[in-house]
Amino acid sequence: MSKIEVKNLYKIFGKQPDKAVELLQKGESKENILNQTGQVVGLRNVSFSIKEGEIFVVMGLSGSGKSTLIRCLNRLIEPTRGEIFIDGENVTDMSYHQLLRFRRERLGMVFQSFALFPHMTVQENAEYGLKVQGIAKKERERKACAALETVGLQGWEKNSPQQLSGGMRQRVGLARALANDPDILLMDEAFSALDPLIRREMQDELMALHAKVCKTIIFITHDLDEALKLGDRIALMKDGEIVQTGTPEEILTCPATEYVARFVEDVDKTKVLTASQVMKKPEPVVYLKDGPRVALHKMKDHGISSIFVLDKNRRLKGLMMADKAAEAVRKGITAIEECLEPDFGRVDPNTPVKDLFPLMARVQGPVAVVSEEDRLLGIIVRGSVLAGLAGGENEND
Amino acid sequence: MTNFRIPLGETVNNFFDEMIIRYSSVFDSISDVLRTMLKGSEEFLLMWPPWFLITVFSLLVFLLIEKKLGLFTVISLIFMYGLDLWPETVSTLALILAGTFWSLAIGVPTGILASQYDTFEKILRPILDFMQTLPSFVYLIPAVIFFGLGKVSGLVATLIFAMPPAIRLTNLGIRQVPADMMEAAKAFGSTRWQILTGIQLPLALPTIMAGVNQCIMMALSMSVIAAMIGAGGLGRVVLMAMETVNIGKGVEGGIGIVLLAILLDRVTENISKRFGAAEEK
Structure with missing residues (x-):
C-alpha cells in the first residue's frame, strides 16, 4: 500500500x-x-x-x-x-x-x-x-x-x-x-x-x-x-x-x-550552469601571514599541487604552486608574496561553464571564483566541472 | 417638502430618557465602583508627602528606565510642585491612570477579538471611527446624565476617547504577524488559542505597547474637556483661568499638562522600546 x-x-x-x-x-x-x-x-x-x-x-x-x-x-x-x-x-x-x-x-x-x-x-x-x-x-x-x-x-x-x-x-x-x-x-x-x-x-x-x-x-x-x-x-x-x-x-x-x-x-548544462554552481568550497587556503612552509604542509595534507593565497579579509592575492613553495622553503624565503604564480584563472560567479573550458585549457592549476570585492568564493578544478555537468556530487570532500 | 425633518434628536432623547428610568441602578453601581477606584488611587497618591512621591517616581524612572529621563522627572515634578499645582497634578494623574487602565482592560481584549473575527472587526471599525471623531462635548452630555457631574463622568468621557487606539493597535499588531509564521504554527498542529498566546500576542507586543502609549496621550488630552464636567485636576486650573481671563494661571496649568504629557509619553515609549528590543534579541 x-x-x-x-x-x-x-x-x-x-x-x-x-x-x-x-x-x-x-x-x-x-x-x-x-x-x-x-x-x-x-x-x-x-x-x-x-x-x-x-x-x-x-x-x-x-x-x-x-x-x-x-x-x-x-x-x-x-x-x-x-x-x-x-x-x-x-x-x-x-x-x-x-x-x-x-x-x-x-x-x-x-x-x-x-x-x-x-x-x-x-x-x-x-x-x-x-x-x-x-x-x-x-x-x-x-x-x-x-x-x-x-x-x-x-x-x-x-x-x-x-x-x-x-x-x-x-x-x-x-x-x-x-x-x-x-x-x-x-x-x-x-x-x-x-x-x-x-x-x-x-x-x-x-x-x-x-x-x-x-x-x-x-x-x-x-x-x-x-x-x-x-x-x-x-x-x-x-x-x-x-x-x-x-x-x-x-x-x-x-x-x-x-x-x-x-x-x-x-x-543544456554548459549554458545553464554557472561557475558558482560547479565550484567547490575554497579549502584549503593559506593566508599572507603564513609562510611557504605552512602552505606546503597544507598542500601535502590535502594531496594537491597548488593553493590559493588570501589576505586577512579573504581577498585573493594569488596562487602558489607546490614546486615554488618547496623551492622557497629550501632557499629560506619566508615571505609568501615572493613566490606567487602570476598567471592563473579567475572568473566571476556568473560565468557560464561553457566559457570556463578555454580558460581551463590555457592556465595551470585550479580556477578561482571571486566576488566583485575580490573575495575568494570557491575554486573550480577539472573534476568539479565534469561532476557539475553530470548533475551530481562535486563536493569532493 | 417644507416639513421634512428626521426626528433623530427626539428619538435619541426618548431613548436616553427610557434608559435612565430603566437602568439607573446599573449606572449608579458602575458609577460607585469607578468613583471608589478613582478616589482611592487619588487619596493613596496624596497620602504621601510630595517630596517623597517625587523621589520615588524619579528613582523608579532613573533606575528602571533611563537616567536622563529620571533627571527630567525630578525637575518637572519639582516644577509642578513649585507652581503649587501638586494636588491637581496628582488628581489628573489618577484620572489618566484610571482611564488608561480601563481603556486597556476593555480595549485589548476587544482588539484581540477583532483580530480573530473579521465580521466583528467590520462592525467595530465604524463604531471606533464614531468614537474618535464625534466631538467630545456630544458624549459629555449623556455621560453627565448617567453618571452625574464629577470625576466619574470625566473618566467615562476619557474612556470613550482613549479606548479606540488600544483596540485598533492591538488588532493591527496581531493582524500584522507574518502569514508564514501563522502557517508554521498551524502546520505543527497548534490550536487557535495556542497560536494567539504563543505566537500572535508576543509578536504583536511592540504594537500593543504603542497602543498603550497612544491611549495615555489621548487620556491626557481629554483632561481639560473632562474638567468641564467637574473632573478637576490640571484641566480645571486651565478652565478657571479661561473663565477669569487669567493668562498667568492658564500658562501654569497648560505647562503642567504639557510636562505631564512629555513625561508619560517618554516613560511608556521607553518601556515599549524595551519590549521591541527584547523581540530583536
Missing part, C-alpha cells in the same frame, strides 16, 4: 468553486474559467501516490500550483474536491481534532522563508511542535536537542534565530520539523532561499539524513537540478496539473509532453 495517495484533487480559489470544477471537468482551460467566472484554478485533477520512504519532488514554475498542493496535504489549504489518503486514513474527512493530532504527530513542515519564531531561541523553536502537543519540558528539551544535533546545530541552542545565517536558520527549521519525529516531511521550497553552496550542502545533508532516518519526504522546488538530485520520483506541474510523474531518468529521457521536453531541454 502506498504511504500517500492523492485522488482527483481540485482546488478552486473563489466563491463559486462548484461551477469552476464543472467547467474544468468539461475541459475548459484555466484562463477561460478565470475570465468566465472569476474563479482561480489552483489544482486540477491531481492524482499521485507516494511510497513509504520515498523522496517525492514536485516541480514546477511559480504559479503552477505546487505550493497549493503541499498545503492541501496537511489542509493548511482546504481542497475543493478529491481525497487524500495517508496510510489509508482519509485526511480530507478528518475532524478538526483529528486534523490537529495528525499535524502534530505525523507531519513536519519546512518553509521557504524558514518561518522561525523570532521571539524564541533556537531551542524553543525546535521545541515548538512538542510544546504544542503538551509534552513535558524535560522530554521536549531532550528531543529538541537531539534534533538540533542531527542538523549540526549543537551549541547554538541559546541563540536567537536572527543571529544565524540563512543556512543555519533553515537547519533550525528542519530541526523543528524533525523534533516531532513525524513520518512525513513536507518541504516547501526549503532550500530556494539559500545561496548555491549552502544549498548544495543542505541537499547533501538532507539525502544523508533521509538515508539514516528514512522518512517519506515531499519536496517542492522550481529548480530542475535540485529535483533531479533529490528526487526518487518527480512530478512536474503546470497550471495546476501534473503533466508527468516519473523517475529523474524517465523525465529526462522520455518527456511525456512538449512542455516537459522544453523544460528539460533548457538544461
Whole structure:
C-alpha cells in the first residue's frame, strides 16, 4: 500500500468553486474559467501516490500550483474536491481534532522563508511542535536537542534565530520539523532561499539524513537540478496539473509532453550552469601571514599541487604552486608574496561553464571564483566541472 | 417638502430618557465602583508627602528606565510642585491612570477579538471611527446624565476617547504577524488559542505597547474637556483661568499638562522600546 495517495484533487480559489470544477471537468482551460467566472484554478485533477520512504519532488514554475498542493496535504489549504489518503486514513474527512493530532504527530513542515519564531531561541523553536502537543519540558528539551544535533546545530541552542545565517536558520527549521519525529516531511521550497553552496550542502545533508532516518519526504522546488538530485520520483506541474510523474531518468529521457521536453531541454548544462554552481568550497587556503612552509604542509595534507593565497579579509592575492613553495622553503624565503604564480584563472560567479573550458585549457592549476570585492568564493578544478555537468556530487570532500 | 425633518434628536432623547428610568441602578453601581477606584488611587497618591512621591517616581524612572529621563522627572515634578499645582497634578494623574487602565482592560481584549473575527472587526471599525471623531462635548452630555457631574463622568468621557487606539493597535499588531509564521504554527498542529498566546500576542507586543502609549496621550488630552464636567485636576486650573481671563494661571496649568504629557509619553515609549528590543534579541 502506498504511504500517500492523492485522488482527483481540485482546488478552486473563489466563491463559486462548484461551477469552476464543472467547467474544468468539461475541459475548459484555466484562463477561460478565470475570465468566465472569476474563479482561480489552483489544482486540477491531481492524482499521485507516494511510497513509504520515498523522496517525492514536485516541480514546477511559480504559479503552477505546487505550493497549493503541499498545503492541501496537511489542509493548511482546504481542497475543493478529491481525497487524500495517508496510510489509508482519509485526511480530507478528518475532524478538526483529528486534523490537529495528525499535524502534530505525523507531519513536519519546512518553509521557504524558514518561518522561525523570532521571539524564541533556537531551542524553543525546535521545541515548538512538542510544546504544542503538551509534552513535558524535560522530554521536549531532550528531543529538541537531539534534533538540533542531527542538523549540526549543537551549541547554538541559546541563540536567537536572527543571529544565524540563512543556512543555519533553515537547519533550525528542519530541526523543528524533525523534533516531532513525524513520518512525513513536507518541504516547501526549503532550500530556494539559500545561496548555491549552502544549498548544495543542505541537499547533501538532507539525502544523508533521509538515508539514516528514512522518512517519506515531499519536496517542492522550481529548480530542475535540485529535483533531479533529490528526487526518487518527480512530478512536474503546470497550471495546476501534473503533466508527468516519473523517475529523474524517465523525465529526462522520455518527456511525456512538449512542455516537459522544453523544460528539460533548457538544461543544456554548459549554458545553464554557472561557475558558482560547479565550484567547490575554497579549502584549503593559506593566508599572507603564513609562510611557504605552512602552505606546503597544507598542500601535502590535502594531496594537491597548488593553493590559493588570501589576505586577512579573504581577498585573493594569488596562487602558489607546490614546486615554488618547496623551492622557497629550501632557499629560506619566508615571505609568501615572493613566490606567487602570476598567471592563473579567475572568473566571476556568473560565468557560464561553457566559457570556463578555454580558460581551463590555457592556465595551470585550479580556477578561482571571486566576488566583485575580490573575495575568494570557491575554486573550480577539472573534476568539479565534469561532476557539475553530470548533475551530481562535486563536493569532493 | 417644507416639513421634512428626521426626528433623530427626539428619538435619541426618548431613548436616553427610557434608559435612565430603566437602568439607573446599573449606572449608579458602575458609577460607585469607578468613583471608589478613582478616589482611592487619588487619596493613596496624596497620602504621601510630595517630596517623597517625587523621589520615588524619579528613582523608579532613573533606575528602571533611563537616567536622563529620571533627571527630567525630578525637575518637572519639582516644577509642578513649585507652581503649587501638586494636588491637581496628582488628581489628573489618577484620572489618566484610571482611564488608561480601563481603556486597556476593555480595549485589548476587544482588539484581540477583532483580530480573530473579521465580521466583528467590520462592525467595530465604524463604531471606533464614531468614537474618535464625534466631538467630545456630544458624549459629555449623556455621560453627565448617567453618571452625574464629577470625576466619574470625566473618566467615562476619557474612556470613550482613549479606548479606540488600544483596540485598533492591538488588532493591527496581531493582524500584522507574518502569514508564514501563522502557517508554521498551524502546520505543527497548534490550536487557535495556542497560536494567539504563543505566537500572535508576543509578536504583536511592540504594537500593543504603542497602543498603550497612544491611549495615555489621548487620556491626557481629554483632561481639560473632562474638567468641564467637574473632573478637576490640571484641566480645571486651565478652565478657571479661561473663565477669569487669567493668562498667568492658564500658562501654569497648560505647562503642567504639557510636562505631564512629555513625561508619560517618554516613560511608556521607553518601556515599549524595551519590549521591541527584547523581540530583536
